[in-house]
Amino acid sequence: KAGVTQTPRxxxxxxxxxxxxxxxxxxxxxxxxxxxxxxxxxxxxLFEYFSxxxxxxxxxxxxxxxxxxxxxxxxxxxxxxxxxxSALYLCASTMGSEDTQYFGPGTRLTxx
Amino acid sequence: xxxxxxxxxxxxxQEGENATMNCSYKTSIxxxxxxxxxxxxxxxxxxxxxxxxxxxxxxxxxVTLDTSKKSSxxxxxxxxxxxxxxxxxxxxxxxxxxxxxxxxxxxVKP
Numbered sequence: 001k002a003g004v005t006q007t008p009r010x011x012x013x014x015x016x017x018x019x020x021x022x023x024x025x026x027x028x029x030x031x032x033x034x035x036x037x038x039x040x041x042x043x044x045x046l047f048e049y050f051s052x053x054x055x056x057x058x059x060x061x062x063x064x065x066x067x068x069x070x071x072x073x074x075x076x077x078x079x080x081x082x083x084x085x086s087a088l089y090l091c092a093s094t095m096g097s098e099d100t101q102y103f104g105p106g107t108r109l110t111x112x
Numbered sequence: 113x114x115x116x117x118x119x120x121x122x123x124x125x126q127e128g129e130n131a132t133m134n135c136s137y138k139t140s141i142x143x144x145x146x147x148x149x150x151x152x153x154x155x156x157x158x159x160x161x162x163x164x165x166x167x168x169x170x171x172x173x174x175v176t177l178d179t180s181k182k183s184s185x186x187x188x189x190x191x192x193x194x195x196x197x198x199x200x201x202x203x204x205x206x207x208x209x210x211x212x213x214x215x216x217x218x219x220v221k222p
Contacts (some may be wrong), residue, residue: 004154033209033210035212042212042214042215043200043215044211044212045209045210045211047213048209054206056209058209088152088193090154090155090157099142099143099145099160099204099210100145100156100157100160101145101157101210102157103147103154103156103157105153105154105157106152106153106154108152
């Protein structure tokens with residue numbers, strides 16, 4: 001099976017812009033989670049989607065949003081980008097209630 | 113805030129030696145997982161241990177879990193240069209998200 005894919009792999013934006021990141025889970029996986037990783041804060045949970053519904057949400061401002069489509073693909077959007085949003089954004093998929101998460105390679109976002 | 117905290121933050125060993133890292137957490141969990149990350153890439157799942165298990169093995173990996181002390185350890189035996197990576201513990205409580213610790217950076221010198 002193909003692994004989790006994320007696009008784009010690298011992105012450079014300027015402050016105030018918005019960005020959309022995409023994640024395609026492993027075939028058959030219905031749950032997608034998003035994480036932000038920075039040197040200062042480490043790995044922080046953003047949100048989890050299951051069958052197109054947000055199941056859990058982390059402590060991030062409303063500028064961070066996401067959605068999941070009927071084919072389980074997920075997107076996350078960050079509006080009004082700030083310098084501190086520069087990070088590696090990771091998505092992971094699981095099959096329903098299975099606890100092992102399979103991670104994609106990440107999208108490296110740089111905000112200038 | 114992070115649920116799990118790894119110790120040490122960094123570890124440097126010679127190839128062939130064993131590497132041990134510890135993880136402490138704060139609240140009750142359903143399971144604890146260990147992941148490896150190479151150089152800013154995605155995480156790779158290594159092993160999952162459930163709250164009713166005390167020890168688990170996978171190849172050169174040995175994980176222990178002490179729920180009374182709210183701690184876990186990961187042992188990598190006979191380390192190789194390819195084991196150089198950051199290792200993260202992650203805890204899962206019922207119905208909750210997976211929460212990661214700060215990680216241990218391991219350097220295996222040839």
